[in-house]
Every structure is written in structure tokens, then in C-alpha cells.
Amino acid sequence: MYQISKSTTRSWRKNNKFGKYPVSINTICPECGERGTFSIAPIANLTDQKESHLQGVSMRGKCPTCDFKARFIQVGEEDKPNYKLFIHPTPKLVRQPIHGVIENSEIFSGRVKKAYLEAIDAYNAKQWIPAAIMCGRALEGITLSLLPEDKRKGKFAKQLSELPNHIDINKTLSDLTNGIRKGRNIAAHFDESLDIDETVSAMLLDLLDSIIEYLFVLPENIESLDKKLQSEDIKSTDEK
Secondary structure, rough: EEEOOHHEEEEEEEEHHHHHHEEEEEEEEOOOOOOEEEEEEEEHHHHHHOOOOOOEEEEEEEEOOOOOOEEEEEEEOOOOOEEEEEEEEOOOOOOOOOOOOOOOOOOOOHHHHHEEEEEEEHHHHOOOOHHHHHHHHHHHHHHHHHOOOOHHHOOOOHHHHHHHHHOOOHHHHHHHHHHHHHHHHHHHHOOOOOOOOOOHHHHHHHHHHHHHHHHHHHHHHHHHHHHEEEEEEEHHHHHO
16 A cells, blocks of 8 residues: 555545545556556445544545556545545556655655655656656755745845755755756757756656655654664663
């Protein structure tokens, strides 16, 4: 089972039995690997079965390309923060988001998280130029979130140059951010001599993943380890 973004839902329906649920979802087929819009039909309300502690709907959707019927599960209410949407079986994706990014709302939230997941989705759909553009949008969102409000105006390149004045950033990370900015600019503007292909798109995503891991995932892992070690120290002291 694989969690997919709420933004993949194209249309909704609401009734007394199932509440509000998707009736069309645009995602990658687990069987043929093609992206398409699945027509969704509800099967059962999870609150009526053994999973009574969950509020959700079990659904089936048919791939428009190969007619494969995948299972979709909606957990939570559409307008609540705990809403989640899953597909089963897991699509044969080329790229997966960094482990923990989808599950942990403290790492990413709002439009930054959405831009990152859309970059992954675009790459898996073999849309190299949109993937590169969304990499740039995600980086721009990350940059703005790290800058004080009075430094968020002006061109993207200027905002990036401000980062070292507000967070501990080394030359390697600075080069990574500038690489994504340049790739985003090439993707966003027509140039007969330059183009974004699969290789460049993959490299941009690799750079973005590295930045996310350095700025968000690694500090959180270090903090979790520190808390664990501190609790072990306290436990060890109490036992002496």
C-alpha cells in the first residue's frame, strides 16, 4: 500500500453513506505503470467493519489504459489535517519521496511539501520539464521558509544569496541550491540549445533530496538520537 497526495484527486462526491470521497484520481497504475485518471467507486465504509477506530472509505478504481482495478483507501475526513489517501498495490515508481517526508508533517507542510511531491509525480510520469520546474518551486519554498520576512522579496537568486546570513550553510550546499535554480530556469524558458531530459531531471531531484535531508531530515534524526541517549543516561543513573 502506498500513500498518494490528496492533490491527485480530480473530483469528489458526497452522500450519507460514505461521506465525501474521491470519484476520480489521477495517479500511476500499479499494473502498467502509466499515469491516468482512475474512475473510483466506493466499496465499504471502514467504520462499518473491524477497523471501527478509523474513519474512512474503501474504494476500487479502474485504470483507463489497461483496465486494472486497484484498491484505494481514504482515511480521515477530506477537510481535516489527518486525511490520508492510499493505493494498493504499490505502483512501480521510478522515484519515491524521501522516507518520512510524507508521514512527518513537521518536516514539510503546505505548498512546499506539495511542490516536492508534485516534482516526484512529474518525474514518475516522465514529464521531465515539469519535474525540473517543481524542483525549483520546492527549493524556492524552502528558501522562503528559512528567511526572515523582510528578506523574502526580490529575485530567487538574491534570496539564495541571503541564506548563509541566516542559517549555517556550507559551500557544497550553496552549490546544490544554485544548481537547482539554474535547472529550473532552463526548464521554465525556451532555448533551442538547452533542454531538460530524464538525466538532468533525475540529477535535479537528487540535489533536492540532498538539500531536504541536510536541512530537515538529518537535524531531526540527530535530535531524536540525542533524546534517546539522554533517556538512556537517565535510566542508567536511576539504576545505579
